[in-house]
Amino acid sequence: MTEISKPDSVRSDDYSAEARAASKVTIIGMILDAVLGVIKVIAGAIFHSQALLVDGIHSFSDVASDLVVLGVMRLSRQAPDEEHPYGHQRIETLGTLILGSILIAVGAALAWENTLRLMQGEADIIPAWPVLAAAALSVVGKEWIYHYTRRVGLEIRSDLIIANAWHSRTDAFSSVVVLISTLGAMAGMIWLDVLAAIVIAAIIIHIGWKFTWDSVKELVDTSISAEDTEMLKTIARNTDGVRNIHELRSRKMGQDILLDVHLVVRPDISVSEGHQIGVQVASGMREALDNIRDINFHIDAENDEEMPPTSEELPSRSGIQRILERHLGRYPANTRLRLHYLENKVHLELFLEAGADTVSETQLEKALADYPWFGSVRVWVSNP
CATH class of the missing domain: 3.30.70.1350 (Cation efflux protein, cytoplasmic domain)
Structure with missing residues (x-):
């Protein structure tokens, strides 16, 4: 068995560059998430939009996920070492699993809370126009950070960074839902605001489940397509x-x-x-x-899926040489022996120099015929 790997020096440089790129884009996204989260939570609370308030909480979950990403990327992009010869990328997989689980938990809690609000008829206040401005700002900002983060994730081949990019895009999607629901509420359908909050929560759960399931499949060594x-x-x-x-x-x-x-x-x-x-x-x-x-x-040398497993009892080279010496009484000088282990038999080739003591194939076949491992023998004599 031979292993062909990328050189360690190249891999170490790659890991360092990838870690820096991942940290940079994550920090930028985290700052944007924090600013948008504050704006949306305050605007949602002041201007009576439950959907925008939930959207703001979603942005703060992005901040939490960004912190997870920063920690995980620092660990997962370390170069291979003696204890981890294949590297530390499984830490990244674990981080993606944690991120997906956070999204599912946040989405489920928000969906439950707003479902109760909708059933109890608590939606009775029309959102004000600043909600539209906050949602529009969120759509533009989150769509930009999505494209930026996804591009970096593809460049450094990181599922975690790509997952974080899609987490950002769910915020953009949810802000679009806020825009639509706010316009509907202003037109008299006040219940649309709470319904939109439930839809946003469902989007969060869906994205979280996808990340979680993909990570589980990788942790159990699922094959490529x-x-x-x-x-x-x-x-x-x-x-x-x-x-x-x-x-x-x-x-x-x-x-x-x-x-x-x-x-x-x-x-x-x-x-x-x-x-x-x-x-x-x-x-x-x-x-x-x-x-x-x-x-x-x-x-x-053969398809061992179609053949019986090669027996461990087949003799080794030194064992066969001893058998030849025992039966022939001598082992020709300067003899080169080639062995072929095929179909649970040993096939021999002897290469003799011209003028040396020669042995015929007939002699060898007769001497070895009673051995169950014997397959065939060929004798080659070089030209003088």
Whole structure:
């Protein structure tokens, strides 16, 4: 099994740059969230808009999530170490899970409170026009920070930053709902304001559930998509020297992909050629998906999914040499022995120099015929 990974120095520099970019965009978003939260809560309370008040609480939940993001990104973007050779990206996954859980809890509480208000008929005051101005300001600000944060998240391949971007966009969506409901309330449908608060809470719950479920799937090592898996298998099959690929396992760690690949090659090639074929397969896969971090490839001489498992009782090289010496009484000088372990049998090739003591294939077949592990033997003699 051979592992092909990105160089540690490159990965360490990448982690530092990504952490800085993530911290910068998160701090900017946190400041914007705090300012908008204060404006919306005050405006909602003074100008009688329950929807805007809930929207303001949503903005303060963004501030809380931003604090979670800052702490998690600092930890998850550390370079791999001896205790964590694959890195710390699972901390980011855990952070996304926590963020999603916070959203679900906040959304559920707000939905429950405003459902009770709607059922009890507490909506009886028409919101004032400053509510429209506060909601419009929130839409513009949150839509801008959404695009900025999402762009950074894609650049540094961070699900957590992308999740935080969508958290910001839910604030923009909810502010649009506030605008519509306020206009409706001003037109006489006062109950629209409370209904809008419930809709906003439902949006928050939906986004939180998506983040939570995606994080759970990653923590239990869910594989990449079937389409990407088949694409990688096709790349392997089309690589010169590969006869088949009979196993490809994948899992994600943050945005990084880890692969285990079993490649079937001709049984008579050298170890170094088999390794080079694996390197070419790994290179092709990385060109197709640039977020593949580690590829473990195993070179097989046969498809061991279709064959019985190779027996541990098959003799080793030194054991076979001792058997040859015992039966032949001598081991030809300067003999090179090549062994092929195929179909739970051992197939031998002996390479003899011209002029040395020779052994015929018939002699060897007769000597080894009673051994259950014996498959075949070939004797090659070099030209003088």
